[in-house]
Amino acid sequence: MDWLRAHPGLFLAAVGDHLLLSLTGLAIGIALALPLGIAVAHRPRLAEASIMLGGALRTIPSLAVLAALLPLLGVGFTPSVIALALLALPPVLVNTVIGIRSADPAALDAASGLGMTGTQRAMQVEMPLAAPLIFSGLRVAAVQVVSAAALATFIGGGGLGDLVTQGLALLDTGRMLVGAIAIAMLALGTEAALGMLERHLAARVRGA
Amino acid sequence: MIEIEGLTKRWPGADRASVENVSLIVPEGTSCALIGPSGSGKTTLLRMVNRLVEPSAGTIRIGGEDARAIDATALRRRIGYVIQEVGLFPHWDVAANIATVPTLLGWGRARIRARVEEVLALVGLDPARFATRRPHELSGGERQRVGVARALAGDPPVLLMDEPFGAVDPVQRGLLQEEVLRLLRQLRKTVLLVTHDVAEAVRLGDAVALLREGRLVQHAPAAEMLARPADGFAAEFLGADRMLLRLALFPATTLPVHAKPAPGAALPEGATLRDALAHMLSAGATAAPLPGGGSITLADLLAFAGGEGSRA
Numbered sequence: 001m002d003w004l005r006a007h008p009g010l011f012l013a014a015v016g017d018h019l020l021l022s023l024t025g026l027a028i029g030i031a032l033a034l035p036l037g038i039a040v041a042h043r044p045r046l047a048e049a050s051i052m053l054g055g056a057l058r059t060i061p062s063l064a065v066l067a068a069l070l071p072l073l074g075v076g077f078t079p080s081v082i083a084l085a086l087l088a089l090p091p092v093l094v095n096t097v098i099g100i101r102s103a104d105p106a107a108l109d110a111a112s113g114l115g116m117t118g119t120q121r122a123m124q125v126e127m128p129l130a131a132p133l134i135f136s137g138l139r140v141a142a143v144q145v146v147s148a149a150a151l152a153t154f155i156g157g158g159g160l161g162d163l164v165t166q167g168l169a170l171l172d173t174g175r176m177l178v179g180a181i182a183i184a185m186l187a188l189g190t191e192a193a194l195g196m197l198e199r200h201l202a203a204r205v206r207g208a
Numbered sequence: 209m210i211e212i213e214g215l216t217k218r219w220p221g222a223d224r225a226s227v228e229n230v231s232l233i234v235p236e237g238t239s240c241a242l243i244g245p246s247g248s249g250k251t252t253l254l255r256m257v258n259r260l261v262e263p264s265a266g267t268i269r270i271g272g273e274d275a276r277a278i279d280a281t282a283l284r285r286r287i288g289y290v291i292q293e294v295g296l297f298p299h300w301d302v303a304a305n306i307a308t309v310p311t312l313l314g315w316g317r318a319r320i321r322a323r324v325e326e327v328l329a330l331v332g333l334d335p336a337r338f339a340t341r342r343p344h345e346l347s348g349g350e351r352q353r354v355g356v357a358r359a360l361a362g363d364p365p366v367l368l369m370d371e372p373f374g375a376v377d378p379v380q381r382g383l384l385q386e387e388v389l390r391l392l393r394q395l396r397k398t399v400l401l402v403t404h405d406v407a408e409a410v411r412l413g414d415a416v417a418l419l420r421e422g423r424l425v426q427h428a429p430a431a432e433m434l435a436r437p438a439d440g441f442a443a444e445f446l447g448a449d450r451m452l453l454r455l456a457l458f459p460a461t462t463l464p465v466h467a468k469p470a471p472g473a474a475l476p477e478g479a480t481l482r483d484a485l486a487h488m489l490s491a492g493a494t495a496a497p498l499p500g501g502g503s504i505t506l507a508d509l510l511a512f513a514g515g516e517g518s519r520a
Contacts, residue, residue, distance in 0.1 A: 104295065104298070106291060106293030106294065106295035107295045107296065107297055107298070108295070109260070109291060109293075109295055110289065110291060110294070110295030110296070110297075110355075110358075111295075111297070111308075112260060112284070113258060113260055113284060113289035113291070113368075114284060114285070114289055114308050114309050114312070114358070114359075115281045115282070115283075115284035115285035115286075115309060115312055116281070116308075116312065117281050120312070124297075125297055128297075128299045129298070129299065204299065205298065205299045206298055206299075206344070
């Protein structure tokens with residue numbers, strides 16, 4: 001805590017970097033995975049393939065992704081963001097596909113039968129019904145990215161991980177702990193906030 | 209009016225057509241029940257009318273207009289659609305669900321609100337209590353009523369119903385059948401209905417069309433089909449109790465009234481010949497008393513059933 005009192009600027013800069021890294025990576029991951037999921041959800045074979053691929057990608061440890069990108073993209077902010085985007089991809093992709101595929105077929109049949117166009121049906125019925133699961137994918141991705149962003153320090157991406165590695169190198173326990181606790185709090189906070197939103201959304205869509 | 213001519217659906221890769229060369233007409237303001245064993249093509253036939261399934265051959269005319277010449281979504285907005293699972297949109301309240309077609313048709317807000325209240329009342333649900341409820345807050349029977357209200361909201365001349373009461377418990381089902389029957393008659397809708405339940409078919413359908421393996425076996429008024437099945441398959445499908453089902457289609461007053469009183473309490477108003485027979489069986493009598501006085505006799509009932517039924 002002494003360290004925090006002495007270096008509030010450094011700490012806030014690290015938090016800022018961390019959030020910027022996470023949000024950029026998450027945004028790119030979502031921007032790729034969501035349309036991809038929507039595109040493959042109605043093609044049974046591609047959908048199955050993407051669910052399997054997503055599952056396989058999820059098992060690769062975050063650090064391995066970062067390390068694998070190092071020789072390809074070098075060090076710094078951009079490769080870190082790309083690595084985080086890759087981490088965000090599988091949960092969003094898998095949940096988008098599953099969410100769309102689990103939308104009540106009777107509601108979809110009724111939507112078509114009552115004369116909705118394909119777009120109206122997708123926007124007014126299918127996506128709202130898929131929303132809780134898609135959002136749950138976003139939550140998992142966000143928590144994973146916020147945690148994994150702590151590892152960006154290993155490829156020079158900055159963020160709160162820097163405080164931990166510096167603390168370790170300088171044997172500065174205060175600095176290390178502030179970094180570690182802040183990372184944990186960010187991850188827990190993300191989970192709690194998005195989890196609450198998710199339950200709210202599920203209640204609005206499904207009732208119950 | 210629904211006119212179906214030479215309608216055929218052949219799915220790619222299937223060894224026989226799902227629906228083959230079916231022609232039938234549902235006159236304006238009447239209902240026709242499609243029945244048949246599962247796999248007989250009745251649902252496919254129904255879904256070709258609003259082009260959820262595109263026909264391989266044949267024509268469909270709705271009110272004289274070629275259904276295949278109109279844009280499919282525009283066509284569907286003019287045809288009410290009710291399915292067994294109802295398919296209410298769980299994220300919308302009852303009012304929004306019912307407003308689906310009016311909204312698609314671009315009606316004004318005030319007109320939509322008035323129409324929602326109107327159709328809710330038609331299906332026997334109090335608008336004040338139900339308009340803002342969500343589908344998960346409704347019972348099975350209420351959900352099905354909202355489904356019917358949603359199908360009626362755009363005031364379509366034609367209604368398609370696929371096993372509309374299949375998911376409702378037996379007590380509710382009888383009640384719903386009765387009310388919907390009365391409602392559709394009153395609104396003079398032209399209805400094509402799919403069911404696997406013979407009793408429901410003859411109750412709801414002015415005419416019944418029996419399908420087997422995609423082909424039309426028989427298409428006749430309900431009472432006539434029960435009395436004279438076209439072949440062994442039809443007789444078997446309609447069941448051994450078909451003559452009892454048939455008696456339920458005629459009011460007790462169909463028979464000549466005898467002045468002589470009969471034992472037991474009078475039949476209720478609107479009782480059918482089947483009720484009269486049941487009354488005689490339970491009273492152990494050969495006559496049943498009518499509500500307005502007088503009675504009908506077993507001999508007349510048998511003569512009616514036999515005379516109409518065995519004349520082939």
